[in-house]
Amino acid sequence: MNLPNKLTILRVIMIPFFVLFLLLDGGTNVTYRYIAAAVFIVASFTDMLDGKIARKYGLVTNFGKFMDPLADKLLVCAGLICFTALGQLPAWIVIVIISREFIISGFRLVASDNGVVIAASYWGKFKTVSQMVMSVLLILNIPALSIVTNAFIWIAAVLTVVSLVDYIAKNYRVLMEGSM
Template sequence: MNLPNKLTILRVIMIPFFVLFLLLEGGTNVTYRWIAAAIFVIASFTDMLDGMIARKYGLVTNFGKFMDPLADKLLVCSGLICFTALNQLSAWIVIVIISREFIISGFRLVASDNGVVIAASQWGKFKTVSQMVMSVLLIVNIPLLSPVTAVFIWLATILTIVSLVDYIVKNYKVLTEGSM
C-alpha cells in the first residue's frame, strides 16, 4: 500500500476520534474542542497531502480514487451531523450539504460506468474550502468570531448549491445520453 493510500486510511481512522472529542461533555469542554479542531485540521491536511503525493509521484490508484473522496465526505459529514446535535447548525443546511454529496457521488458512479471521469470543478473546490473553514470555526466555537462563523455558514451553503447546479449543468448528459 502506497503513502497516499495510507494517508487516506489515516484520515478515516481519525474521524471517530474527531467526533469523540467534539461531543465529549456535550461539546462544552473547550480543551476537547481544541483537540477536535486539531484532529480535523490534521485530517484535512492529509487530504491535500495525499493528493499532491499521488499526482506528483504517479501513485494514483483505484483504491485512492474511490476512498479519498469518501474519506473527505465522511469527515465533513460527521462534523456537520455533530454540529446539528450540538445546536450549532440548522438541520436543513446539513441536509442540503449532504444531499449535494450524494447527488455528485451518484453522477460520478454513472459517469464511471460509462467510462467518463468527471473532474472536480473550481466551484467544488471553493465549496470544500468554505466547508472546511466553516467546520473549524464551528469546532472552536469562539463567541467573538460568531459573525465570521455565520458568514462562512452561509458561504458554504451557497457554494454547495452553486457547485451542485454547475456540476449538473456541465454533466447532465451523463444521465441523459450515457456519455459526454
C-alpha cells in the same frame, strides 16, 4: 500500499477521534474542542497532501480514487451531524450539503459506468474549502467570531448549491446518455 493511500486510511481512522473529542462533555469543554479542531485540521491536511503526492509521483490508484473522496465526505458529514446535535447548525443546511454529496456521487457512478471521469471543478474546491473553514470555526465555537462563523455557514451553503448546479450543467449529458 502507497503513502497517499495510507494518508487516506489515516483520515478515516481520525474521524471517530474527531467526533469523540467534539462531543465529549456535551461539546462544552474547550480543551476537548481544541483537540477536536487539531484532529480535524490534520485530517483535512491529509486530504490535500495525499492528492498532491499521488499526482506528483504517479501513485494514483483505484483504491485512492474511491476512498479519498469518500474519506473527505465522511469527515465533513460527521462534523455537520455533530454540529446539528450540538445545536450549532440548522438541520436544513446539513441536509442540503449531504444531499449534494449524494447527488454528485450518483453522477460520478453513472459517468464511471460510461467510461467517463469527471474531475472536480473550481466551484467544488471552493465549496470544500468553505466547508472546512466553517467546520473549524464551528468546532472552536469562539463567541467573538460568531459573525465570521455565520458568514461561513452561509458561504458554504451557497457554494454547495452553486457547485451542484455547475456540476449538473457541465455534466448533464453523461446522465442523459447513461439512461438511454
